[in-house]
Amino acid sequence: MEAKDRDYIANYDKYKDKIYTYFWYRVNFNNDIAEDLTAEVFLKAYKNFEDFDPSRSFQAWIYAIAHNHLVNHYRTANREIDLERAAVIAVDETKDLDAKFEIERIMTTIKCLDSYCREVLELRFIDQLSNSEIADLLGKDEGAIRTQISRAMQILKDKLKE
């Protein structure tokens, strides 16, 4: 196997769960759709891997592809996220009984925020991207992202106190 192909497989193994989680939180926690999207992203990325600049972060690249793919999915699938169902299914994933209620509240509240706040919080805490990576993905300034995350956290805390 060529070195480049080996690198791709290694990166695939490293990021497959992250990309799957990325989609899973954004497609109404639907396992089947998230699996399909994950497969499509990695296959699409491989087909364009010749054009990938090795000096660039693979993570940033694959997340950008995933983001664009998700936009296309929303456009063609024309789906809405069911707020209640989203929170309920997220709860199933937690084992600790005390955490369940808390996470349900947090997830429901995040989903109720405006799209920008929701997205930066999801990229920060679900996808665990750094501020610079989020800025790169959304095409914004890193300082603006840092401010937005603080603002979104404050809004989230205020809503949770209500």
Place this chain on the structure above:
Amino acid sequence: MDNIDFKLNNLPRKKLPRRVDWAIKSKLYFLMLQKKLALFSRQENFSPALLRPMMAAIIILLSVIIVPAYAYANDNITRGNWLYPVKRAVENIEMNLPASLPRQVATYEKMAARRLSEAEFLAAQNGLAQPDEIETAINDAVGLKAKAAAKSKEAENQKASDRVADIINESTERQAEKLAKIALHVGINSNEELVDTIAIALDDVKTKKQDFKFVNNFPKADEVLIATTSDSGLEFIEDTTGKQTATSVQSRPVHDPVSSSSNRNEKFRKATSTAKIITRDEAEEAISGVKRSIDSLKDSLSVESFPEQDVRKLIDRLNNKLDRSYQAMELNDFDKLNGLLNSTWALTNNAKHFMKKNETNGDTANPFNQEQDNNREGEKNNSGRSNRK
């Protein structure tokens, strides 16, 4: 709420299922091999003498490992595809491997899910697939679920029974979702037999979840199981002294698309599925019950935003079945009557799955671009999820 940061940093993480991982890797290796072959054929120092042994090796590798793996992993390889027998052969090997009882039950459920995925793929082809192909896939899935349920009865103790119950119930929820998606793709205007098959499968899947829980309330050695359901929603276990213990059946509204049947439906279901209608009185009562249910469905649909022509088509279909039921009753053809009422009931219970609600404003699913949200209004979803494969 304390420690929001801690909780946010510890949100659930998903792991890509091994089956999907394997499928993706197979496809990647296939693409890599394709690329390599394309490169070889273009090389100047490529010796044609190497071609035959190389091709032989590749063909062997493909046929023994990659092709079966590819066939096995793809939901879009369905009946009619030349790889389908390969796929089923690999599945048969898996089903016949020695395994524990929970593993056997899980395998049957997994195969049922795979049949439903195939049906979903076919249904998403916008009428290009034959209805009987979709029907066959769904009937295969129902058959496999029945095998899983039959196998589950071999559990030797409560713990094993609970374990297989969990496996079946978890699979059943996902399968009900898949069937709902198939129903939406197929639509109410499709071939009647196909619509009936889907509706009955949906009912079957939802009912089995409740029934399964009941069967696995293990009666003790000195107790006798009585599978009766009253209008009050209670089920009874009777011991040898005649003492009865009641447990309640969960009660749900008739036309909730995600619920199983209500208590009234349960009583009727016993009449059609486990104790078939054999007298005219039972037939009249059953038909009246169905008629009431259809009227109730009409009322419930009138306040929801389903397309008018779809609702009209649905009601016409249901009324047509009702008319045929009356005719069957007049002719004392109770077999036909049972079949018609069963399908009518299933369709009444699951009607909403077959129709897509009229689009509303304010779709906020796209978190990145509000303009794209606005542009999406009026766009029709023509391709299903699995179509992308």
